[in-house]
Structures are given as C-alpha cells and as structure tokens.
Amino acid sequence: MEISRTELFLGFAKIGLLGFGGVAPWARHVIVAERRWFSERDYASVLGIGQVLPGANTVNSAIIIGDRFQGSAGAAIAVLALLCIPITVLIGIAVIYDRISSMPSVGAAITAGAAAAAGLVIGTALKMAWKIKPNARAVVVGLAAFVSVGLLKVPMALAIAILGPISIAAVWWERRQ
Numbered sequence: 142m143e144i145s146r147t148e149l150f151l152g153f154a155k156i157g158l159l160g161f162g163g164v165a166p167w168a169r170h171v172i173v174a175e176r177r178w179f180s181e182r183d184y185a186s187v188l189g190i191g192q193v194l195p196g197a198n199t200v201n202s203a204i205i206i207g208d209r210f211q212g213s214a215g216a217a218i219a220v221l222a223l224l225c226i227p228i229t230v231l232i233g234i235a236v237i238y239d240r241i242s243s244m245p246s247v248g249a250a251i252t253a254g255a256a257a258a259a260g261l262v263i264g265t266a267l268k269m270a271w272k273i274k275p276n277a278r279a280v281v282v283g284l285a286a287f288v289s290v291g292l293l294k295v296p297m298a299l300a301i302a303i304l305g306p307i308s309i310a311a312v313w314w315e316r317r318q
Contacts, residue, residue, distance in 0.1 A: 153222035
C-alpha cells in the first residue's frame with residue numbers, strides 16, 4: 142500500500158484535531174478502521190514498540206508509520222501534523238487557564254476530565270485486546286504488566302526490562318515445541 146505525504150499529513154492532522162482528551166482512541170480509529178493503513182494486529186505491534194521507546198507512544202507510532210510509508214520525510218510530516226493543531230490550541234487554553242485557574246469549578250472540571258481520559262485509555266485497550274484476540278501467554282504478560290506497574294508501582298522501565306525478555310523467551314519456547 143502506498144500512502145502519499147499529503148495523506149499522511151491529513152490523517153495525522155485529523156488525529157491531532159480529534160484527539161482532545163486522548164489521542165490513542167482516535168489514532169487507532171483513523172489508522173485501522175477509517176483509513177485501513179494497518180490491520181488491528183499490525184497497529185498493536187507499532188503501538189507496543191512506541192510504548193517501550195522514550196517519549197509519547199502516539200508520537201513514536203507516528204514516526205514509525207510515517208517512516209514506513211514515506212521515509213524520514215514521512216516521519217517528520219506525521220509528527221508535525223499530529224502536533225501542530227493541538228499545540229496551538231494548548232497555548233490558547235494555557236493563556237485562558239492562567240486567568241481562571243483559581244476558580245473552584247475549574248478544579249472540579251479538570252478532575253472530571255482526568256477521569257474521562259482514564260476511561261478512554263481503558264476502553265481503547267479493551268477494544269484492541271478484543272480485536273487481536275491475544276493468546277493465554279499474552280494475557281498473562283499483560284496482566285503481569287498491569288499488576289506490576291499499575292498496582293505495585295514498579296517503574297515502567299523496570300517492568301519492561303523484566304517482562305520483555307520473559308515474553309520473548311516464552312514465544313521462543315512455544316515455537317520450539
């Protein structure tokens with residue numbers, strides 16, 4: 142499949158524009174469901190790689206996707222498109238927030254927004270898991286990651302350093318059988 146630079150720009154600009162409250166659900170929708178640039182499984186792989194790299198996972202994924210279709214220029218285009226509209230809006234919101242941040246209702250609205258964002262992340266994860274139908278090994282590793290990072294507060298880098306090799310070894314062992 143060939144994706145032009147214009148298509149990359151428009152796709153990632155749409156993700157950036159729609160992604161208020163969380164880009165991940167919109168990124169998945171645009172890239173997998175709407176534009177069909179990747180299958181659910183391929184996108185999950187790209188997002189997984191983006192997650193373990195330093196930086197924002199959606200930005201990392203934009204770099205990987207842009208590079209795959211248009212090389213270094215595509216990577217730059219995808220990131221620019223993803224970030225330009227949200228950064229412009231964020232600067233405007235920051236100016237307004239500076240003026241109204243002391244109001245009690247603003248604090249309550251921010252708390253509600255954080256809860257909604259958490260729901261979007263959980264919903265996207267469940268939707269992706271349902272579509273890729275992970276095997277028992279993948280579910281165990283996913284649950285171990287959730288428990289270690291989410292409940293036990295193990296630093297993510299340490300969890301990846303431990304669970305990554307375990308997961309790779311489990312796949313190697315399974316394929317060897």
